[in-house]
Amino acid sequence: MLQKHSVRIDRRICVGCTNCIKCCPTEAIRVQRGRAKILEERCIDCGECLRSCPHHAMVAVTTPVGELDLFPYNIVIPCTSLYSQFKTLATSDQLNEALYGLGFDFIYEEARGAEIEAEALRILLRSGEANFPVLSCNCPVIPRLVTKLYHNLIDNLSPFVSATEISARVAKEEFSQMMQVDKKEIGCYYIAPCAARMTNIKNPMGIKHSDVDGVFSMRELYLRIKESLAQNAARRKDKGGLPDTRDGKVAFPAGAYGVGTAVVGGLSAAVGTEHYLAVDGIYNTVQCLEEIDNERLRKLLLVEASACNGGCVGGPLLFENQFVAKNRNRRFANSLPRYDLEHDEHVRKYVDSPMIRYDMPFAPQWVMTLSDDVGEAMRMMDKMEGIVRSLPGIDCGSCGSPSCRTLAEDIVRGQAVEMDCIFKLRDKLRILAQEMADLASAEKRG
Amino acid sequence: MFSRVFPVQKGMFDTAGEASSKIKKILKKVGIPPDIVRDVAIAAYETELNLVIHSLGGELTLSVNPEIIELISQDVGPGINDVNMALKEGYSTAPDDVRDMGFGAGMGLPNVQRHCHEFQIASELGRGTTIRAKYFLKNN
Numbered sequence: 181m182l183q184k185h186s187v188r189i190d191r192r193i194c195v196g197c198t199n200c201i202k203c204c205p206t207e208a209i210r211v212q213r214g215r216a217k218i219l220e221e222r223c224i225d226c227g228e229c230l231r232s233c234p235h236h237a238m239v240a241v242t243t244p245v246g247e248l249d250l251f252p253y254n255i256v257i258p259c260t261s262l263y264s265q266f267k268t269l270a271t272s273d274q275l276n277e278a279l280y281g282l283g284f285d286f287i288y289e290e291a292r293g294a295e296i297e298a299e300a301l302r303i304l305l306r307s308g309e310a311n312f313p314v315l316s317c318n319c320p321v322i323p324r325l326v327t328k329l330y331h332n333l334i335d336n337l338s339p340f341v342s343a344t345e346i347s348a349r350v351a352k353e354e355f356s357q358m359m360q361v362d363k364k365e366i367g368c369y370y371i372a373p374c375a376a377r378m379t380n381i382k383n384p385m386g387i388k389h390s391d392v393d394g395v396f397s398m399r400e401l402y403l404r405i406k407e408s409l410a411q412n413a414a415r416r417k418d419k420g421g422l423p424d425t426r427d428g429k430v431a432f433p434a435g436a437y438g439v440g441t442a443v444v445g446g447l448s449a450a451v452g453t454e455h456y457l458a459v460d461g462i463y464n465t466v467q468c469l470e471e472i473d474n475e476r477l478r479k480l481l482l483v484e485a486s487a488c489n490g491g492c493v494g495g496p497l498l499f500e501n502q503f504v505a506k507n508r509n510r511r512f513a514n515s516l517p518r519y520d521l522e523h524d525e526h527v528r529k530y531v532d533s534p535m536i537r538y539d540m541p542f543a544p545q546w547v548m549t550l551s552d553d554v555g556e557a558m559r560m561m562d563k564m565e566g567i568v569r570s571l572p573g574i575d576c577g578s579c580g581s582p583s584c585r586t587l588a589e590d591i592v593r594g595q596a597v598e599m600d601c602i603f604k605l606r607d608k609l610r611i612l613a614q615e616m617a618d619l620a621s622a623e624k625r626g
Numbered sequence: 627m628f629s630r631v632f633p634v635q636k637g638m639f640d641t642a643g644e645a646s647s648k649i650k651k652i653l654k655k656v657g658i659p660p661d662i663v664r665d666v667a668i669a670a671y672e673t674e675l676n677l678v679i680h681s682l683g684g685e686l687t688l689s690v691n692p693e694i695i696e697l698i699s700q701d702v703g704p705g706i707n708d709v710n711m712a713l714k715e716g717y718s719t720a721p722d723d724v725r726d727m728g729f730g731a732g733m734g735l736p737n738v739q740r741h742c743h744e745f746q747i748a749s750e751l752g753r754g755t756t757i758r759a760k761y762f763l764k765n766n
Contacts, residue, residue, distance in 0.1 A: 331660035470647075474667055549657035554763070555692045557656040558628040565630065589655075 184383040185223045186241050186375035187230060191215050194237035198577035200229040205462045206328065206547075210590070211580035221547045224324040225376035226462045226487040227496040240375035240497055243394035245401060248283050251367030251393070255355055256284040257347045260291045260442035261373045261492040262398065263512045264505035266409060272516070273428030278408035280427055282401075286355045287430045290370070291438030292526075293347030294318070298437060298450035299521040300340050300531045305453055305481045311335045313457065313472065313480035316447055318342050320376040321462065321487035323385055323542060330469050331544040336483075339537050341387060343441065344370055344377055346536045348391035353535065354431065369394040371401055373495025374488065386538035397497045432526050435519040442509050444491035447484045450521070455481040460494070462487045550592065560592045567591055572603045628656070629689040634677040639727065642678045646670035649688050649697075656690060662761050665741040666697055669759045672734040672741075673699035679724050680704075681755070695761040697742075705751040713739065713747070 196214035201207075208222035209229060216237070218229075230238045248254040256279050269275055276287050297318065304310050317323045317338045326333050340346070348368045356363045370377055370392050378395040440446035448456035457480055459468045465485040471477050488494035493509055494502040521527050530536055550564075551557040567588035574584070579600040581587040590596035599605050630652070632645035650667040658666075670686060677684045677699060684701030706712050712719075713735050720730025735757075739745045742759035749755040 332664050473664060474650075474671060475664070476671075544660075546657065548654055550655050551657065554657055558690055558692075561652060561656055562628050 184220055184379065185218065186225050186378040186382075187218065187223070187227070188239045188241050189216050189218065190237045190239050193235050195235055196580075197234070198580070198582075199232045199234060200238065201577055201580070201582040203228045203232040204582065205466055206325075207582050207586050209582070210595075211577075221545070222328065224321050224328060224487075225379045226321045226325075227374050227376060228462055230375070230496045240378075240397060242372065242375060242378055242397040242400070242497070243369070245396055245404070248367065248369075252365045253285045253355065253359070253361060253367065254283065255286045255288060255348075255351045255366060255368045256282075257288055257290050257293075257344065257351065257368065257370045257392070259371055259373050259398065259492060259495075260289075260294060260343070260439060260446075261495060261498060261505060261509065262371055263439055264442065264493055264509040265398065265402065265498060265500045266406065267508075268413075269409070269512070270515075271428075272430070272433060274409060274412065275405075275428070276430050277412050277428030278405050281408040281412065282404060284369075286351065288347050288351030288354070288432065289430065289434040289438065290343050290347045291434030291441065292432050293345075293350060293438075294343035294441040294447065295434060295438040295450065295519065295521055295524070296346050296350065296527050296530050296536060297340050297343045298441070298447055299524070299527045300536055301338065301447075301451045301482065302453070302521070303531060304339070305451065310339075313455075313477075313483045314338050315483045315485065316340075317386075317538075318441070318447060318484070319486045319488075319492075320344075320374075320380055322465070322485050324379075325462075325465070325487075326469070327385070327542050328545050328547050329466075330473050332473050333469060334542050334544060336472075337386075337542055341536060341538055342380075344392060345380070345387070345390060346530070349535050350530055352391055358431070367393045369396055371396050371398055373398055373492045373498045375497060376487070386540050386542055388539065398495070399497050399499055402499050434516070436513040436516040437518060437521065439509065439513040439516060442492045443506050444484065444486045446491065446513075448482055451482060453481050455479060456484060457482070458484045460486045460491055461489045550589070564588045564592045567598070570598075570604075571601055576602075578602045627689065627691045628652075629687065632674075632686045632688070634674055634681075634684055634686060636678060636681055636683045638678055642675055643671060645686050646674045649686070652688065653690070653695070658690070658695065658763070662695065662763065666695055666759075666761060668741045669697055669738045672737045673697070673757055673759075675729060676734050677701055679720055679729060684754070693762065693764050695763065697759045697761075699755075699757040701754045701756075703752060703754045705753055706747075706749040706755055707751065709747055709749050 194215045196211045200216050201209045206222045208219045210217050279287055315336045323337055352363045352366050372395045381390045384390050437450035444460040445458035448458050459465050490502040493505040550560040568585055571584040579587050581590050649670045653663045681701035682703045687698040689696045711717050715736045716732040718730045718732035724730045743762050744760035746758040
């Protein structure tokens with residue numbers, strides 16, 4: 181079976197504890213026959229289960245780091261949070277030099293794509309022609325969460341693809357023109373803070389296919405980048421400590437605004453609006469979307485939500501502690517020029533282009549409803565309420581469902597039985613034991 | 627036909643919003659169209675807060691059948707002095723401490739009216755208030 185999502189459960193390691201089922205914001209995990217199982221249609225790729233598993237049985241599915249031999253040319257897109265992962269990194273040039281050292285032919289920083297997105301959003305907000313607040317799709321979890329849980333907000337999703345996708349598309353465009361090669365000959369690899377980006381390749385939303393051809397886990401590349409950085413530093417030292425980052429030049433270097441988007445609030449700052457809501461963490465995001473859905477937050481123009489705490493610097497595949505990363509990201513961004521995005525030639529080239537937009541509408545997904553038929557769904561709901569009342573209500577998770585309520589729901593859906601509840605089972609056993617004792621002690625008639 | 631009652635206590639700001647949030651979850655699970663779910667959720671929230679702020683206690687009742695959703699807010703007093711005034715936007719009898727919490731802007735009942743297909747209110751001083759908001763599923 182083709183797996184659509186970015187998290188896989190290693191069944192050899194999973195012990196069937198209930199940590200992951202408890203933390204999943206869409207109740208998409210169950211423990212069945214002693215192993216966790218992801219309900220694919222409900223998963224939004226937020227990565228909470230990756231973080232919660234004490235046994236590391238949740239595996240982020242990313243592209244294996246190997247030789248770059250699938251395409252004649254290879255582009256790398258370093259994520260906005262990459263700069264914050266290296267203690268000794270002083271300039272983008274140093275990082276880029278190290279990335280070239282890994283064998284890439286062209287570098288396009290995601291931060292640069294984020295600057296294009298920010299300017300496009302600024303123009304959109306100024307035009308007034310959008311469903312406000314506009315929900316940025318920079319975090320790949322957001323469009324998945326909205327199409328599954330917040331159908332009223334589908335029209336609020338940004339018309340612009342994520343900075344990752346913008347970067348891949350722009351990078352391929354620029355490189356193919358520069359080198360006069362066909363785009364099909366170019367592979368584009370993203371160094372990712374999270375696995376959710378991988379899902380966009382396997383199971384794209386709003387676009388026919390992704391221009392990102394592979395997603396490398398930052399953790400897996402970390403040591404190789406670090407080695408490359410160290411080698412370059414040693415080489416420079418041999419030359420008498422002179423700065424020599426000739427080899428680290430990129431065609432379109434990102435500025436402070438772009439790099440700043442790695443921290444939640446950074447995109448809003450780049451867009452330059454006061455009427456924004458910057459929210460981080462999946463539970464906070466759910467809470468805010470709920471408020472927006474209930475029309476309780478007004479006069480908002482932009483919502484920048486990140487499923488990870490802190491923003492992309494809090495990604496599950498990153499190495500550094502998010503707070504340290506935040507601090508470094510801020511200092512690194514401040515060392516870069518703050519481009520005037522409105523008059524930036526490269527940005528202007530793409531802000532009006534269909535290349536940075538979604539090309540298909542988002543379709544609502546009815547993953548939470550009990551039945552397609554309202555009448556049947558109501559009967560199921562009635563039955564479910566009855567079952568909920570008969571369950572202990574302590575949400576222990578031993579049955580494999582995250583709460584007593586979810587167990588009741590699973591039962592009416594035919595995916596669980598009441599005896600999955602260990603308390604119910606114990607009561608039943610007590611009754612049976614009593615009956616057996618009664619039978620054994622019954623006097624034989626006659 | 628599905629029906630559920632949610633008791634709401636007066637002055638319980640800590641739990642205010644829980645009943646309407648449960649109502650929203652139920653409607654989503656049952657597969658009610660999202661725009662109606664939103665309308666019912668907003669009306670439920672406003673009536674729930676009215677019960678918390680103004681009433682001596684009461685309950686919200688949600689009834690759903692494939693044609694109609696009905697939301698009823700019923701309390702045990704004190705009743706509304708002038709119903710027509712209470713329905714005016716910006717008119718509020720909420721005390722200052724409630725306003726300091728961001729409530730009592732006089733938009734509650736007008737908001738309920740705006741977010742339902744049929745609206746009824748009956749109130750008697752000393753007896754209580756009953757608000758009925760109806761939603762027709764087939765017309766949509």
